[in-house]
Amino acid sequence: MxxxxxxxxxxxxxxxxxxxxQSLVTSLLAELSARFEDGDSLTVQGFGSFEVKKKLERxxxxxxxxxxxxxxxxxxGFKPSPTLKExxxxxxxx
Amino acid sequence: xxxxLTTMDFAQALVRRSNIPATEASAFVRxxxxxxxxGLLHEKIVKVRGFGTFKLVSVDSxxxxxxxxxxxxxxxxxxxxxxxxxxxxxxxxxxPFAEFETVILSxxxxxxxxxxxxxxxxxxxxxxxxxxxxxxxxxxxxxSSSAExxxxxxxxxxxxxxxxxxxxxxxxxxxxPQTTETTSTSETxxSEKPQTTETTSTSETxxxxxPQxxxxxxxxxxxxxxxPQxxxxxxxxxxxxPEESRTSEHLSETTGKTESPDASGSPATxxxxxxxxxxxxxxxxxxxxxxxxxxxxxxxxxxxVAGYCVxxxxxxxxxxxxxxxxxxxxxxxxxxxxxxxxPAAQPSAPTATTPAAAAVPADSLAVxxxxxxxxxxxxxxxxxxxxxxxxxxxxxEYWIVGIxxxxxxxxxRTLLNFxxxxxxxxxxxxxxCTMNNIKxxxxxxxxxxxxxxxxxxx
Numbered sequence: 001m002x003x004x005x006x007x008x009x010x011x012x013x014x015x016x017x018x019x020x021x022q023s024l025v026t027s028l029l030a031e032l033s034a035r036f037e038d039g040d041s042l043t044v045q046g047f048g049s050f051e052v053k054k055k056l057e058r059x060x061x062x063x064x065x066x067x068x069x070x071x072x073x074x075x076x077g078f079k080p081s082p083t084l085k086e087x088x089x090x091x092x093x094x
Numbered sequence: 095x096x097x098x099l100t101t102m103d104f105a106q107a108l109v110r111r112s113n114i115p116a117t118e119a120s121a122f123v124r125x126x127x128x129x130x131x132x133g134l135l136h137e138k139i140v141k142v143r144g145f146g147t148f149k150l151v152s153v154d155s156x157x158x159x160x161x162x163x164x165x166x167x168x169x170x171x172x173x174x175x176x177x178x179x180x181x182x183x184x185x186x187x188x189x190p191f192a193e194f195e196t197v198i199l200s201x202x203x204x205x206x207x208x209x210x211x212x213x214x215x216x217x218x219x220x221x222x223x224x225x226x227x228x229x230x231x232x233x234x235x236x237x238s239s240s241a242e243x244x245x246x247x248x249x250x251x252x253x254x255x256x257x258x259x260x261x262x263x264x265x266x267x268x269x270x271p272q273t274t275e276t277t278s279t280s281e282t283x284x285s286e287k288p289q290t291t292e293t294t295s296t297s298e299t300x301x302x303x304x305p306q307x308x309x310x311x312x313x314x315x316x317x318x319x320x321x322p323q324x325x326x327x328x329x330x331x332x333x334x335x336p337e338e339s340r341t342s343e344h345l346s347e348t349t350g351k352t353e354s355p356d357a358s359g360s361p362a363t364x365x366x367x368x369x370x371x372x373x374x375x376x377x378x379x380x381x382x383x384x385x386x387x388x389x390x391x392x393x394x395x396x397x398x399v400a401g402y403c404v405x406x407x408x409x410x411x412x413x414x415x416x417x418x419x420x421x422x423x424x425x426x427x428x429x430x431x432x433x434x435x436x437p438a439a440q441p442s443a444p445t446a447t448t449p450a451a452a453a454v455p456a457d458s459l460a461v462x463x464x465x466x467x468x469x470x471x472x473x474x475x476x477x478x479x480x481x482x483x484x485x486x487x488x489x490x491e492y493w494i495v496g497i498x499x500x501x502x503x504x505x506x507r508t509l510l511n512f513x514x515x516x517x518x519x520x521x522x523x524x525x526x527c528t529m530n531n532i533k534x535x536x537x538x539x540x541x542x543x544x545x546x547x548x549x550x551x552x
Contacts, residue, residue, distance in 0.1 A: 001133040001136075001137045001139060001140045001141065002141050003141055003142055003143040005133075006129060006130070006133060006140060006141070006142055009129050009132070009133065010125060010126060010129045013125045013128065013129055014121065014122055014125050016122075023112065024108065024112055024114070024122055025126070025142075025144075026144065027108060027111040027112050028104060028107075028108055028122075028123065028126065029142075029144040029145050029183075030111075031104055031107040031108065031111065032104065032145070032183075033144075033182075033183055033186045033187075035099060035103075035104075036183070036186070036187050037186050037187060037189060038097075039096050040096065040097045040098070040099050041096075041097075041098050041099065042099045042100070042101075042104070043098060043099070043100055044100075044101055044127045045100075045101070046127075046131075047127040047128075047130070047131060048175075050177075052187055057194075059199065066198050066199075067198070067199040068196050068197065068198050068199060069196065069197040069198075069199055070196050071191060071194030071195060071196060071197075072191055072194065073188050073191050073194070074187050074188045074190060074191055075179070075184070075187065075188070076146075076177075076179045076183060076184065076187045077177070078146075078148075078175075078176075078177030080174075080175045084131060084175065085174075085175075087131070087135060088134060088135065088150055088173050088174075088175055089172060089173060
């Protein structure tokens, strides 16, 4: 499901036009991005939680044999909720 | 900052941003995630621009170990959901650390570490080699003294007993064959005796000195007058070679006696030898074939023993030091030439025509042989028999006499660690290397099983 399909599916659910839906999604994602930049975490009931985590710097050895120092970084992680896990497990069994 | 937000917070934000009713906003946010969930279930992948990609990934079943009791458990195959943030969101989140870049590390620091380990390892062999040099110089002095040995007989013996390593065994090489050879003569001398006893009556007539010899033998006391006599008379001296060497063999067996008991032991045998020489004179034609075979056998045995000893004593030599090996080789060759007169003199004995000069060196050779053989045997006895089963560190202060334990080479383990663990000292790395035939202590194959040697002070 790509972005266009997602927007159309969402518009059908909310009974809004795709254009309006798109603008709402954009504003929602802007808010999400702003929140995550601040380091906030989001928990969605029945879906999962998004959290910004800091990954420490580390040394890797590239396939060419070079040793490289990877800098620390902040990443957005997603942890599915138990209900989502269960539902996808059932869906996977299909 | 670090707040735990819910969908309600975003609904309120959406109300502020888009001027829509609060109920609609909260419903929209709820529908947003519901749609993602529905899409996942139906299509297994949902891409939302500006947010990221949700994906269902199937995981195969695998074995694992229970954390509680360590038993093996099977993790069933399942499906998990992954989320990969969009590049825009990822960069936005990582903004505080955006200026950092991946740095390629130079390996110089690492090399320096390895060199430090290198030097600590290599210093030990250098010390060992330094300690090796001194015995080498010692061996040159010992070899020079032993080279003089034929002329001044016993002077070299005390010196040669002091060096512990192969230097003692090297000079003993030329001597040992003789002693072992004399054992053969002592065996065969049994066959001689009946002959001599038979011929004593006839032998008396030929040379005036013999009655003296037989007289002393009957007296069986004064040994020293006997020997000069033997050197004076050509015939008796030559025949006395096997006899004296036989007594020397007696000496080597008793190992405690000096020259005088050796000489005192000789009269009986020398007495029988003296007549025997003349007996060969008279019985020359009849027993010549027998003696020919006998000395041929003797010569063969001597060569065999010499070869065996050279081969046997080689491990105790210092093959790595060419300086010590060179004198040893040069010393061996005179020894070989020294030995040759003895068998050469012996075949001539039946004819009894060779001059006394040929007999005298042979005679004198037999004496150092007897005097030095105990020392050589003693030096051999110092070497524990267990060491033969294991490779030995040349010039080391310890023998490798067994296996203390085994270790597996793993990442992070070093020979230095093993040395410290088993010997409480880092000085034993060379022994571990020797035991496991490791040429380069810096390069040990992963998972190689290393035998830790049991050591005994030399």
